[in-house]
Amino acid sequence: MNDEARVKELRKLFPVVKxxxxxxxxxxxxxxRPVGDAMRSFLKKWQNGGEDAFFSAFDAFSRLREKFARLIHANARNIVITESTTAAINLAAQIIRPRRGQNVVVTDLDFMTNTxxxxxxxxxxxxxxxxxxxKIFMKDLAAQVNQRTAAVGICAVTVGSGFRFDLKEVQAITRRHHVPLLVDAAQALGLVDINATDPPLDFLACTASKWLMGPTGVGFLYVADRHLEATPPSVGWLSAANVSDWDVRRCRLHKDAMRFQGGIPNLVGVVGALAGLELLEQIGRKFIERRVRxxxxYAMEELQKIGVDIWTPRADAERAGIVFFRCPKHAELHAKLKAAKIYCGTFQGGIRIDPNFYNTIEEIEKFLAVVRFHLAENPR
Ligand SMILES: Cc1ncc(COP(=O)(O)O)c(C=O)c1O
Known part of the structure; x- marks a missing residue:
């Protein structure tokens, strides 16, 4: 089956296209559809069986840790399931615990949650x-890191311009200074292949709800082996290896990242996130990457002809799924797009689109037609 025929079939899994x-x-x-089905099926089991439904959901929790790990070529022992990217970043920051007199290096392309x-x-x-x-230039990043740097935090793919870091280059800088590297992969995983172990990262945070096609309320943090002995900033019964002893006087923490897990997680979300990852595996990251590219x-070439101010870097290696541009009266353009039933984002004085594999050139054309019309009415 060629890509077009495959997309036609895959679109049936996305009711949103109607x-x-x-x-x-x-x-x-x-x-x-399969994510919604998995969550509905769990809800039905819970409705009919109460706690009995939770055994299979706990099993989904373990499988989700494994799948998140596989996605980044890591081991499940290094994965903590969190409620969001934000929760994962906060947990990493609490493990790092920078002291007064130290510094933390971030970038102005980060999301608020990173800073x-x-x-x-x-x-x-x-x-x-x-x-x-x-873009962030490596020499500008290197210039901010010194012997007092407690951590460097970056978005593997930045949320505004869509700039994609070369993680090997960043890692070379943090390694030289023995500084922990925290990578927010929310705009990367699902599209970009990241190996958390080569070169080794310290922490990687992500959510299920973007390119991993899962629900909100589920994310994860990868914690490298060298941080697994840290005292968790908060603990609960799931943090303990001796939980089955019911010993309220003694907590023997798990040796792996389970020590950072507290109480029962969002299992409805876990079941959905697992279904999202299964779908991703079936479709194949490489196919998705090729389609999105x-x-x-195509969108960037046409936008360039229209004459808007594209913020996203042009080079393939420096971007992933995001295209961002600025133009006159961007809020008005956003309203026109929405009126034409075209869903995209607007912030920082511009418009962002992030097409995924199930979108089509015809849909991009539909979007471009509105932009062309708007620019003809509002020239730069
Ligand atoms: C790069 C990046 N990091 C973090 C977030 C926030 O994610 P969450 O709501 O899972 O904390 C977003 C949301 O847009 C994002 O794009």
Whole structure:
């Protein structure tokens, strides 16, 4: 089956296509049919069986840890299931615990969630690497890291311009200074192949709800072996290896990342997240990457002809699923797109689209037609 025929079939799994030209998959991914089915089926079991339904859901929890691990070529023992990317980043920050007098290096292309935990909850100074033309240059990053740096935090694919880091280059800088590297992979996993162990990262945070096609309320943190002995910032019964002893006087923490797990997680979400990853595996990351590259490249070439100000880097290696541009009266354009049932995002004075594999060139054309019309009415 060629790609077009395959996409035609796959679109049947996405009821959203009947309602929207949905081009904001890196925000909240629309629920694929198998994900909705898995969650509905769990709810039915819970409705009819109470606790009895939870055994299979706990099994889904273990399998989800394994699947998250496989996605980043790591081991399940290094995976903590969290409620979001934000929770994962906060947990990593609490494990790192930067002290007063130290600094943490972030970038101005980060999302708020990447900078707020350091700004609000920790005493270290926060140093911002300034972007240029929607990119972070390695020499600018290296210039901010010194012997007092407690951590470097980056988005593997940044949420605004869509710039994709070369993780090997970042890792070479953090390694030189023996500084932990925290990678937010929310806009990367599902599309970009990241190996958390080569070169080794310290922490990787992600959510199920974007390119992994799962629900909100589920994310994960990868914690490298060297941080697994850290005292968890909070604990609960699931943190303990001796839970079956029911010994309220003594908590023997798990030796793996389960020590950072507290109480029963969002199991409805876990079941959905697992179904999202199974779907991703069936479709194949390479196919998804190829499709998204085709759609984003086409969109960028046409946007360039229209004459909008594209913030996303052009080179294939420097971007993934996001295309961002600025133009006059962007809020008006966003409203026009929404009126035409085209779903995309607007912030920082521009428009963002993140097409996924199930989108089509025809849908991109539909989007471009509205942009062309808007620019003809509102020239730069
Ligand atoms: C790169 C990145 N990190 C973090 C987040 C926030 O994710 P969560 O709501 O799972 O904390 C987003 C959401 O858009 C994002 O794009």
């Amino acid at each position: 309602h929207w030209t949905y081009l904001y998959n890196g925000s909240i991914h629309p629920c694929p 707020y935990p350091w700004l609000v909850c920790h005493p270290a100074k926060v140093r911002f690497v300034k972007s240029r033309d929607g 085709q759609l984003t490249t």
